[in-house]
Amino acid sequence: MIEKTLGSFELIATDGAARRGRLTLAHGTVETPAFMPVGTVATVKGLTPADLRDVRAEIILSNTYHLWLRPGRATIVGAGGLHRFMAWDRPILTDSGGFQVFSLESRRKLDDDGVTFRSHIDGSEHRFTPENVVAFQEDLGVDVAMALDVCVKLPAERDELEAAVRRTTSWAERSASAWRRGATLLFGIMQGGLDEELRSRSAAALVALDLPGYAIGGLSVGESRDEMIRFARFAAALLPQERPRYLMGVGTIRDVIATIDSGIDMFDCVYPTRCGRTGRAITRDGEFNMMNARFVDDFGPLDPTCSCAVCETFSRAYLAHLFRSGEMLGPRLLSQHNLARLISIVEEARAAIEQKTWETFRDGLLIRT
């Protein structure tokens, strides 16, 4: 058996429950807390790898479900792996497809062994098992692979949540047995909804597998913000200090700050790029819509506290003009800024934790945003 790269996470500093760490992966180092831009189908919408380096992204997320369907394994393997295919040479984490498949609802059929589903593109039938999902991610050559999980939309009955935890646990064990590639770390995903007992059961089973990292799944799927924050805190406390903790699908400044406070190390969310495409600007002083009339003749930068290339080059008036004219440069530039803003906020969070000024930093941001 090939030796797995365990213990590649280093905890550098803590301040309260907040953690400052460093995750060493095959394609580079990820300073944590880290925000991962989402590149669903091997592209962070509208942006190039050079743009992502420019916003100081250290790791991006892509999706097993989407890549499986298009362009498919053969093309990515033929290109020499996902990194070469999309020309991104820093770390990549791929989600397992659990979240996407369970979003298909009427198009999928679940059993203990795996899940059969129909493509949203052409209706063709496919099957995911814990084993083939790990193998696919290893074939892509990603730095972090996620175990296949059963993600339940909230609110949900306890029976459904319990069945999801049972299958997710079994699938994590099978994923761990199927895991072969040392350069790809396997992370498990905790489920259990808003049920403390189920969360505890799910966490204990995953931790027993001694995986290189653990994700908190099944949040940001319909519950209130307060419930999300509360359960992220509860779930984080169930995980071992010495492994990275990844809260899936969280990505507003407020939510990232509120959950770093619980000891979360990694985040991903389409929020900054989706907002970028629809004209919603994320700034240190809150979010606003670029179509607002007050921006038409506002020649100041989008976010005066941001040092990204967009804020240093273009005015609010110009960005407003692009959105009003339906010009594609608008979504591109605003996506770039929004990612730069999220990433610079987690950079500041890292510095605050190191300097033991986390609470002041946290409270200052939560008041502003």
Place this chain on the structure above:
Amino acid sequence: MIEKTLGSFELIATDGAARRGRLTLAHGTVETPAFMPVGTVATVKGLTPADLRDVRAEIILSNTYHLWLRPGRATIVGAGGLHRFMAWDRPILTDSGGFQVFSLESRRKLDDDGVTFRSHIDGSEHRFTPENVVAFQEDLGVDVAMALDVCVKLPAERDELEAAVRRTTSWAERSASAWRRGATLLFGIMQGGLDEELRSRSAAALVALDLPGYAIGGLSVGESRDEMIRFARFAAALLPQERPRYLMGVGTIRDVIATIDSGIDMFDCVYPTRCGRTGRAITRDGEFNMMNARFVDDFGPLDPTCSCAVCETFSRAYLAHLFRSGEMLGPRLLSQHNLARLISIVEEARAAIEQKTWETFRDGLLIRT
């Protein structure tokens, strides 16, 4: 009266009728033959000024008609001029709006003094005169302003063409009288359709005004390619050696090469960027559609002879994937490559003219494309 910057065009070399020149403008030098990317509403679709520098664009074109309507004079002047508004510090040429207004057809009413039209955006009524169009372009601070002209779609009756030449001539005279700003050069636009006598009459009247440059308008508006090439040659020969000659609306590799051969110095066209958005790749070996199945597993560069950032970074397979997935990065990257390809071709044309190898270069390209 303010002194106008005449004689800023230097003819460096000729080979047959083909010319290698240099146009010195307020915001920099333009080596000719030059291809101008089109940034209709103060943005070359999908690309930043940094991208345009990367493809070695030395001058871009924007449109009086569109900028007049949105964002309007006040916003651009408020930003400190068009260069600062769009963050492009190299030369800008603005078209006069003649072409756009006459494309409106049912929405415009022409008289000897000017043209009244309704906005395609909100139906509001506006009026262009030769004088207010020059003043607008001067207010924008552009390097080259075009005189308002009457552009006739082909085929057309001689009466209509003759009336268009008469008004275009009168408007060029009024534009020259209205021209005030030394840092903005005024170019006149020749009309006359496919009528040699009218072309000669139009050219003679413009040349008598001793303007810093002359454009050939009223081509690429419905005639055959052979007629366009023939009349570009006829029209170019009517213009003085010592002034730049700008053929409006031409932008395939074949057409640019075929008309550089007649002594054309400047070109603009939406073609490379429009093709980029619709998945049509322009290469040294012809054009092809990125949706073609043969690209799905083709890991070579888009154009093996192109050294642009897109060809150096991404494969045909990746670009095909972006277009097949409807991802906005596809149009962006292909627009960038297509512009880089057009501009590198005119760069090669310049070198060939200097080295007196123009005919060999021309024939080699016309066979391939």
